[in-house]
Structure formats: C-alpha cells, structure tokens
Amino acid sequence: MKYLEEYRNLEATNQYLSLIANKVTKPWNIMEICGGQTHSLVRNGILELLPKQVQMIHGPGCPVCVTPVSLIDKAIELLEKGVIVCSFGDMIRVPGTKKSLLEAKAEGADLRVLYSPLEAVEVAKANPNREVVFFAVGFETTAPANAISVLHAEKEGLKNYSILVSHVLVPPAMEAILDDEFCNIDAFLGAGHVCAIMGYKEYMPISEKYKIPIVITGFEPLDLVQGIYMAVSQLEANEYTVENQYARVVKKEGNIAAKEVISKVFRVGDREWRGIGKIPNSGYLISEEYKAFDAGIKFQIIGNDNVLHTKCIAGEILKGLKKPYQCPAFGKECNPTNPLGAPMVSSEGACAAYYHFSVDENVL
Amino acid sequence: MSKEDIINLGHGSGGSMTRTLLDDVIFKTFSNPLLNQKHDGSILELKGKIAISTDSFVVSPIFFRGGNIGELAVNGTVNDVAMCGAQPKYLSLAFIVEEGLKIEEFIAIVNSIKATADRCGVEIVTGDTKVVERGKGDKIFINTTGVGVIHPKANISMERIKVGDKIIINGNIAQHGMAIMSQREGLEFESDIVSDTANLNYIANELLDQFGDDVHLFRDATRGGVASVLSEIALDTGKGVYIEEKNLPIDKQVSAACEILGLDPLYVANEGVFLAVVDQSVATEVLRQMQTNQNAKNSMCIGEITQSNSKKVVMESVIGGKRIVTPLIGEQLPRIC
Numbered sequence: 001m002k003y004l005e006e007y008r009n010l011e012a013t014n015q016y017l018s019l020i021a022n023k024v025t026k027p028w029n030i031m032e033i034c035g036g037q038t039h040s041l042v043r044n045g046i047l048e049l050l051p052k053q054v055q056m057i058h059g060p061g062c063p064v065c066v067t068p069v070s071l072i073d074k075a076i077e078l079l080e081k082g083v084i085v086c087s088f089g090d091m092i093r094v095p096g097t098k099k100s101l102l103e104a105k106a107e108g109a110d111l112r113v114l115y116s117p118l119e120a121v122e123v124a125k126a127n128p129n130r131e132v133v134f135f136a137v138g139f140e141t142t143a144p145a146n147a148i149s150v151l152h153a154e155k156e157g158l159k160n161y162s163i164l165v166s167h168v169l170v171p172p173a174m175e176a177i178l179d180d181e182f183c184n185i186d187a188f189l190g191a192g193h194v195c196a197i198m199g200y201k202e203y204m205p206i207s208e209k210y211k212i213p214i215v216i217t218g219f220e221p222l223d224l225v226q227g228i229y230m231a232v233s234q235l236e237a238n239e240y241t242v243e244n245q246y247a248r249v250v251k252k253e254g255n256i257a258a259k260e261v262i263s264k265v266f267r268v269g270d271r272e273w274r275g276i277g278k279i280p281n282s283g284y285l286i287s288e289e290y291k292a293f294d295a296g297i298k299f300q301i302i303g304n305d306n307v308l309h310t311k312c313i314a315g316e317i318l319k320g321l322k323k324p325y326q327c328p329a330f331g332k333e334c335n336p337t338n339p340l341g342a343p344m345v346s347s348e349g350a351c352a353a354y355y356h357f358s359v360d361e362n363v364l
Numbered sequence: 365m366s367k368e369d370i371i372n373l374g375h376g377s378g379g380s381m382t383r384t385l386l387d388d389v390i391f392k393t394f395s396n397p398l399l400n401q402k403h404d405g406s407i408l409e410l411k412g413k414i415a416i417s418t419d420s421f422v423v424s425p426i427f428f429r430g431g432n433i434g435e436l437a438v439n440g441t442v443n444d445v446a447m448c449g450a451q452p453k454y455l456s457l458a459f460i461v462e463e464g465l466k467i468e469e470f471i472a473i474v475n476s477i478k479a480t481a482d483r484c485g486v487e488i489v490t491g492d493t494k495v496v497e498r499g500k501g502d503k504i505f506i507n508t509t510g511v512g513v514i515h516p517k518a519n520i521s522m523e524r525i526k527v528g529d530k531i532i533i534n535g536n537i538a539q540h541g542m543a544i545m546s547q548r549e550g551l552e553f554e555s556d557i558v559s560d561t562a563n564l565n566y567i568a569n570e571l572l573d574q575f576g577d578d579v580h581l582f583r584d585a586t587r588g589g590v591a592s593v594l595s596e597i598a599l600d601t602g603k604g605v606y607i608e609e610k611n612l613p614i615d616k617q618v619s620a621a622c623e624i625l626g627l628d629p630l631y632v633a634n635e636g637v638f639l640a641v642v643d644q645s646v647a648t649e650v651l652r653q654m655q656t657n658q659n660a661k662n663s664m665c666i667g668e669i670t671q672s673n674s675k676k677v678v679m680e681s682v683i684g685g686k687r688i689v690t691p692l693i694g695e696q697l698p699r700i701c
Binding site: 093337 | 620678682684685687
C-alpha cells in the first residue's frame, strides 16, 4: 500500500484544500481528462470540498465510453457468426444498438471475459479451428499490451487471431475540445496513466498553442487536490505551462520500451469517438506490416456509423459542456441497470460516477 | 471404493453404486440417529419459534485458500439461521456432482462438512446426491437448509431499527471474494489472502444472551458485500445510514488487490462478516465483547442510523468528503486501466 496510504492522508489533503481556497480569487473551470480521475473526485467527495469557484468538468477519458456503438455492434456480429470474441470486463455491459456483449453471451455466444490480451492469444492457440478476436479498446495505456498480443500471435504463427482495434489518443481529443466553439475549459488535469506510457512532451505544444495550463495528475485524493492547486496557481498567476504532479510514475519521455512496441504494431490515424465524432489523428490503427491481425480487414468490417440514443447527451457530457445530472434522462430512463449511453454503464463513466457516489442534492 | 476413482453417472443412478457411495462416504461420515434411519426425511422435535434458511453454493474453485465449498455450505446456512437470532440445530445437505469429480475430492469435501458441522453444533439429518453429465455442472454444487430455535431474548427485525442505532462490523471486509479471485483461472496472483469463512452462531448467541432485544438486527454480508447490506437497511427502514470509511476494517493485502483490479471492497463478497445494528446505549459494550471473540477480534463501530439522507447510505471518505454507497448492480467487473 506504499504510494497509496500517504496519498489518502486527511491532513495533507486538507492542507492543499486550504491552499486552493486561499489562492483562488475568481471562477475557474478545470477539466480532468481521465475517467479514473472523475471516479476518484466523486468517490472521495472532493467536489464538495473544493471552493465554489473551482468547477471540475469531466472529460472524455473513459475508453469504454468513447468506443463507437458501431464497433460494439460489429463485435456482436462476429460473436453471432461463431467467432470467439474476447474482451475486458467493463466493455461487456455497454449497450450496442440492439444489445450488449453480455446479452449476446447470455444468448449463447462465445464471449470470453479476460484480464489480459495475452490470454486471448492462448485462447487462439487452444482453439486452432476457430477464429479468435480480441476487442482491443483503450487509450494509450492499454495499447502496449494489445500490441504485444499481436507480436506473440505472430511468433506463434497463429492465423486465427486478430484484434478489433478501438484505440484512442488523448492529445488530439484535448485539441478537439479546445477547438469547440462552446469550450469553457481554463485548465486540464492530464491523465496520469496515459502519460506513464507516452510521457508528456506532446502536451507542451497544446499548452503553448491554447495558452492553457496542463498538470499531469495521478488518481489518489492528494494527487488530485495537489494537481488542482497547481492548475489554480498557474491560472491565478496568469501563466500556462505543463507541470507533472505525478512524478512518482510519469517521466517526461514516458516508457520507451512500451512506445517502441506501440509504434511497431500501430500507426496513428483518424478515429471515431462515441458522442464526439471523428477526430483526425486521434487513434491507433494496425500498421501495414501487421494487417493480417486486423479483425477489421479480416472480417471486412467497414463503416463507422456512430449511432447514439436520441435522448443520450453523452457527447455534451464527454466534451464537458454539461454535467451528468443536467441530462433529462439521468437517473430516470438512464441508469446503470438500463443505460442509454456508455458514460452511465462504464465503471469510469462520469454519469455512473455521479449516479453511484455523488451526494450533491442536484443529483437524483 | 478406491480413492483413485472418479464420480460417474452410475453414482447418481439410485442403484448399487449410489448405495455404496452413500454407505461408504455419507452415512459413515455423518452417522447420527436421525440420519441412520435412512428414511425419505427426518422427523425432528423442536420447541419454540424456529428459523429456517436455505442456500446453494456454486463457488469455483471448490478448494480455495482458507476453506472449500463444503465448509462454506455449512457456515453459510448456519450463519443465515444465526442472523435470524436462532441457534441452528439441523441441516439438510444436497449435492449435485458433475461426472468426473475425483472421489478423493468428494471425500475431502464431505469430511470438511462433517468437521464444520461439528464445530457449529449442528447435525446433518437428511440429504440427496445427484450426478450430472460432464459439462453440465461445475464439479460440485451443494445446497444446505438449516433449522434452528430462536433465542428467547431475540427480537430481530428491520422494523426495530431506529435513529441513533450504531452499526458494528465483526471483522475485515472483502477477504473471501479476494481469496477466490486470487485463485480464479486467468487471474491467479500471488497472495496470502485467505477466505474468512467462519461460523457466527456462537457469537450471535452470546450477544443475544447479554444484550437481548437491544440487538435490533444481524445481517451477514455475503454476496454483494457490506454495501448491499447497508443499502438494504436504508431502503427497508426508510432511514439514513452514515458510515465512516476510516473505520472499515480491511487487510492491507486485500485492499491492495482490490485497488489493482479496480474493485470496491465494499461490494466484494465475505463469508464470515456480519453487521450488528444495536441500540446506542449498549454499543460500546457490544463492541468490547465482540472484540474478545476469535471471529470478531477486528470488530469496529462503522457508523449509525440517521434521520437525514432517508433511504441512502452516505460514507465519509478518509479525506473527509462524502459519497453515496449504492446497491451493487450486476457483477463488479475489473476495469480496463
């Protein structure tokens, strides 16, 4: 529990909360990029402990939330064709157009819930006469493991393994949010886990171009209040730069070995984000050299029609334009048992975080 | 019968193989006058109000650190009866065995059931054994039903819970769920986490002896974890439940394992954890007495019943913030990153 307990310390957290309160003189909107950060802010009750002038806006950083509905539909289509589809657990409850992966499983489809993409390679080895597809979802964080699964499958000479890729990248999404005409973000808390892999050099031109403070931040209460304090300090001083609050994990250059694996298997390309639309150069696609492992090509999965439930305002939530409880369907037609959109179903989704944890009387 | 043997469909046929299995294993192990009648059922004599509870056990793996499915099948039902304020006396025991289970493993489970039943002071008085084809079960499923006599001083029900009552927990949370998960196929990780499976009937009985109807509710926090019990209390009473995260007892290794997998320990299953909602006038004494018991040495007062926040569970986090604790929806799933 080292590096956890000391970052959940009441006194230290209170000190930073006081520092924020003493520092702040006007209203600021700070967006935390990562769903894990949203979850921690709400779960630990930090939103209520912050001065009223500091508003946290919840960003698009939940990989499950931003996976297009069409890809879930495609995964279900593969299942129904008899393909073994492997997925991380939190993906399986997200609704597609007609059903979720979990519902397809209940109907008899061969869906395997795994904890690592390398297990999917083992499934492919054990089932040489069946096609096995790993639903490779996530930000930069999960990309190295997904890439390694492809390299393992290649090494094993497996012809029945491929990945259905839906990798999204954080920096282009930040730019898309900042370019939105209604954008009201004054500073970002950068996603610590993503930067642990990628480093934070990429964030410097964004900070410079949009004159906006970016603080790379961890996930524990003390991380978050310290990150918010660093952002508020910059804002109050009318400064903007990239700072690294999460130095115990994140290095400027990131994890070189992981980045090498990523660049071997993937290339950067355009990607559709659920609720946001297509963002140029915002995702990983499988590189030419490894296209034999691309389920999209192998099963001729084309098109990227991004269907959203008409009452779901996931796009506005993911861009930080609305709070979850400002959605008319929140907690009524849309709840974790019957989610209309992914932010309610994923464990890291902003809507689910508010539904489960928030004591704000505006909520429910 | 050789210990090398495996269970096959013949063991469930009702014929001579079934008879051999029952005589060599079941009747030999659980021998008592009621069972030895080998009747279709047992004729029992119980005086006073009785409590009855049934539960099915489908855990995988069937042997885990700190116990096995047999021990669980006894403790689980004994505890459910004890939580009603009764002293459990008799158990039924039904097996659904998958073809292919090693006889050696079956015997180990049966022996464990016997040892646990003896420890709890209950007798196995009737039972059943069925065998299903390979692939149609998960090695072994066990159903137990328990009956017991309600303690004369017990007056336990949700309706008796009132504002100001204290909520006391008897031990570390999330132990069983994480012990199982650490050995589950595809997720094995090294740890010393052991299941907390234990019988709670004696401690429940002791508390009723001493504090009588000042004990307003007992509830064991099995599937759905502590969060689900607290949510039920809030919803069923219409009152608020307030707890403090810093008072929730949890082993550091369990906490770390939950952290890595993105699981909230409040929702992880327990087997030997119960909550007692008691009148505030006796709370300190209840806590002191519980802490002297081996199965409750980590007891803590975790919160109280409130007038405010009707039908909600509010938890004060370790850093002084507040959050809602909602009932578990579906199964907790490990997160992507």
